[in-house]
Amino acid sequence: MTKPVISTHGLRVSYGDREVLHGIDFEVRHGETVVILGGSGSGKSTLLRALVGLEQPSGGEVVVNNTDLARCTAKQLDAIRKKIGLSFQGGALLGSMTVGENIALPLLEHSDLAPSTIEVMVRIKLEQVGLSGFEHFSPSQLSGGMKKRAAIARALAMDPEILFFDEPSAGLDPIMAAGIDELILNLKKAYSMSIVVVTHELASAFLIADRMILIDHGSIMAMGSPNEIRQSSQARVRQFLDRVADSTADDDVDHLRMFTEGI
Amino acid sequence: MSPTESIRARTSPVVAALAGVGAGTEQVLAYLGGLAELVGRSMASLVVSPLKRGRSLQRAVHQATLAGVRAIPIITLITFFVGVIIALQGAYGLRRLGAMQLVAGLVAISITRELGPLVAAIVVIGRSGSSFAAEIGAMRVTEELDALKTMALDPVAFLVTPKLAAMIVMMPCLVMWSDLMGVMGGALFGVTGGGFTPGGYFIATCEALAVRDVTTGLVKSMVFGIVVTAVGCYEGFSTGAGAESVGRSTTSAVVVSILLVVLIDLAFTFLFYSARPGL
Numbered sequence A: 001m002t003k004p005v006i007s008t009h010g011l012r013v014s015y016g017d018r019e020v021l022h023g024i025d026f027e028v029r030h031g032e033t034v035v036i037l038g039g040s041g042s043g044k045s046t047l048l049r050a051l052v053g054l055e056q057p058s059g060g061e062v063v064v065n066n067t068d069l070a071r072c073t074a075k076q077l078d079a080i081r082k083k084i085g086l087s088f089q090g091g092a093l094l095g096s097m098t099v100g101e102n103i104a105l106p107l108l109e110h111s112d113l114a115p116s117t118i119e120v121m122v123r124i125k126l127e128q129v130g131l132s133g134f135e136h137f138s139p140s141q142l143s144g145g146m147k148k149r150a151a152i153a154r155a156l157a158m159d160p161e162i163l164f165f166d167e168p169s170a171g172l173d174p175i176m177a178a179g180i181d182e183l184i185l186n187l188k189k190a191y192s193m194s195i196v197v198v199t200h201e202l203a204s205a206f207l208i209a210d211r212m213i214l215i216d217h218g219s220i221m222a223m224g225s226p227n228e229i230r231q232s233s234q235a236r237v238r239q240f241l242d243r244v245a246d247s248t249a250d251d252d253v254d255h256l257r258m259f260t261e262g263i
Numbered sequence B: 001m002s003p004t005e006s007i008r009a010r011t012s013p014v015v016a017a018l019a020g021v022g023a024g025t026e027q028v029l030a031y032l033g034g035l036a037e038l039v040g041r042s043m044a045s046l047v048v049s050p051l052k053r054g055r056s057l058q059r060a061v062h063q064a065t066l067a068g069v070r071a072i073p074i075i076t077l078i079t080f081f082v083g084v085i086i087a088l089q090g091a092y093g094l095r096r097l098g099a100m101q102l103v104a105g106l107v108a109i110s111i112t113r114e115l116g117p118l119v120a121a122i123v124v125i126g127r128s129g130s131s132f133a134a135e136i137g138a139m140r141v142t143e144e145l146d147a148l149k150t151m152a153l154d155p156v157a158f159l160v161t162p163k164l165a166a167m168i169v170m171m172p173c174l175v176m177w178s179d180l181m182g183v184m185g186g187a188l189f190g191v192t193g194g195g196f197t198p199g200g201y202f203i204a205t206c207e208a209l210a211v212r213d214v215t216t217g218l219v220k221s222m223v224f225g226i227v228v229t230a231v232g233c234y235e236g237f238s239t240g241a242g243a244e245s246v247g248r249s250t251t252s253a254v255v256v257s258i259l260l261v262v263l264i265d266l267a268f269t270f271l272f273y274s275a276r277p278g279l
Helices: A044-051 A074-081 A099-110 A115-128 A144-156 A174-191 A202-208 A226-230 A235-241 A252-260 B003-010 B013-048 B052-067 B069-097 B100-141 B144-150 B155-193 B198-208 B211-237 B243-275
Strands: A004-015 A018-029 A033-038 A059-064 A084-087 A162-166 A194-199 A211-216 A219-224
Touching: A004 A044, A004 A194, A018 A044, A018 A059, A018 A194, A018 A219, A033 A044, A033 A202, A044 A059, A044 A162, A044 A194, A084 A144, A084 B144, A099 A115, A099 A144, A115 A144, A115 A174, A144 A162, A144 A174, A174 A194, A174 A202, A194 A202, A202 A226, A211 A226, A211 A235, A219 A226, A219 A235, A226 A235, B013 B155, B013 B211, B052 B069, B052 B100, B052 B155, B069 B100, B069 B155, B100 B144, B100 B155, B100 B198, B100 B211, B100 B243, B144 B155, B155 B198, B155 B211, B211 B243
Parallel strands: A033 A194, A033 A211, A084 A162, A162 A194
Antiparallel strands: A004 A018, A004 A059, A211 A219
16 A cells, blocks of 8 residues: 555644634545545635645644644745645636746746746646647636636646645536546546545546545545445435535524524 | 623723723734734845845836836826925915025925925835735735745745835835925926026025935835835735725725834934934
């Protein structure tokens, strides 16, 4: 069995007094695609942010490439970040730069490559995501799907060992979403990199995952291969997979108490 | 009775007022500490990686163009008219004393020591301080700051350092221009309504001015540049979620910058006066 490239042990993250993640334990192994699945507000995006060091754990640890992110120096954190790529939900392309400059930025800042080489690499990355010829466009001139693709190209710029995706197909039409799924599958085949995808899109998740983690209310509800998850008999997992809405027939007295508490 | 009400009921008005003063003071000190930390980190990145391979220099030049060069037309217009206004107001009093020849000196000293730097700073706050806050605030909302971090780029070194370097260089340049335009405004009145010849006004201005009148303005302007950049960027980094908070940060950046610039101006004026009373 290959060594884990990412592991979390009892990971807790809080915003002020509110704890969002209540002790998460899982691993991502080399070359594996792990999909973190969960509903809105389940804590999956917070988990992703903690995995790349954008959120400080209030407890537990996140270990990436044998380095604990919470206890490493800024230099060590930068060294790890140079080996990862993150595609943000909204793209997060720098609006003051063109698409090409966005992709070239990490290469310009962290490598000694000649400008002409960087230009070639930018074209290669854009070609990989199906955006050839768009290097001179500004991010504001791109559609939602194109922005996501450009963000993936930027995430790929440094040939990362680990690639993270935050809601890669959210807000896209089915054809565009299928295109992004296919792109992730192609990247997996071509580079055998470790991929972590956070999503709530079931179809995408089952298509691309080697292993799935279901998060609910800040805790891991289920973990396993797509087949194991599909065959799960856990009530909450079934509710999520079968798209059943939460029951609205709560105790009426409790419901009323919610509105009148503290008054 | 709610917990808040029970605390209020137990606390006397005097204690509550003191607690309010304490909390306010703590907030102000935390804010100033935040500004100092931002300037410190930005300066450190300027020293540690001095304009790394020219790219930071490129960004600084770009910022200098935006914040400095493009401010020239509006600064020209405003300080020119301020110069005319000072000359008119001065002439109003000096004419009764039969001392119209002092108008040129009055304009020159008022503009170089006070109004030139102050007007330039206020224009720069309106144009650049607000834009720094809006730019960084919007980047925070759209996760661009997080994107920089995940690319192992320090947002302070990437965004603040070039702005700070540009402002430290451009503010004194703008103030020199502002001084010149203010004096020209005074000269317009002096020549057309004050009985001066153009050459005579120029000579009267030079005789009234000492080098330190100009240098005190330039020293102040450099500090103004640092403060305007720090407040604009700090407000940007402090932006919460949503477009509304970007608007709030922009407003705060302008209001706080103007307040700090006036307070710093007061401190400098007091310092210069105390150091050489009567001069």
